[in-house]
Amino acid sequence: MSYGKAVQEELRKRTHDLRQVIPAxxxxxxELHDATLAAGALDTKTKELIALAIGVSKECDGCIAAHARGAVLHGATPEEAAEAIGVTFLMNGGPGTVYGARAYAAFTEFYSAHGSGEAG
Known part of the structure; x- marks a missing residue:
């Protein structure tokens, strides 16, 4: 199962439909997303890795897919993603190992596609 592109595709229409009702x-x-992930004392890659780890902690496949892709697009390596995900094991125990594996699968899916120009 894909935890990257397939999750994003599954949510695309549902998100679009809701966005039409509550666009503001x-x-x-x-605006919050863009301001939060903008480079500051921490670079955007680091912030995407933090968001990826929080997605694991919250057990949110959509968050995992979005921030795995974001981390790849901002230059994160598989090793960096794995270490960020590893922190979730400490903070979440067993559930971290389940969603951590999903997050790493999503990250490596986007990472592999990025080399062929398909991460977007």
Missing amino acids: VYQGYR
């Missing part, structure tokens, strides 16, 4: 809420969230 989505616009506000987009």
Whole structure:
């Protein structure tokens, strides 16, 4: 099973439908997202890896897919993703190992595609 592109595709129509009903809420969230992930004291790659780890902690496949892709697009390596995911094991125990494996699968899926220009 894909935890990257397939998850994003599964959510695409549902998200679009809800966005049509509450566009201002989505616009506000987009602004928060962009401001939060903008480079500052931490670079965007690091922030994407933190978000990926939080996605694992929250057991959110959509978050995992989005931030795995974001981490790849900002230059994260599989080793960096694995270490960020490893921290979730400490903080979450067993559930971290399940969603951590999903997150690493999503990351490596986007990482592999990125070399062929398909991460977007």
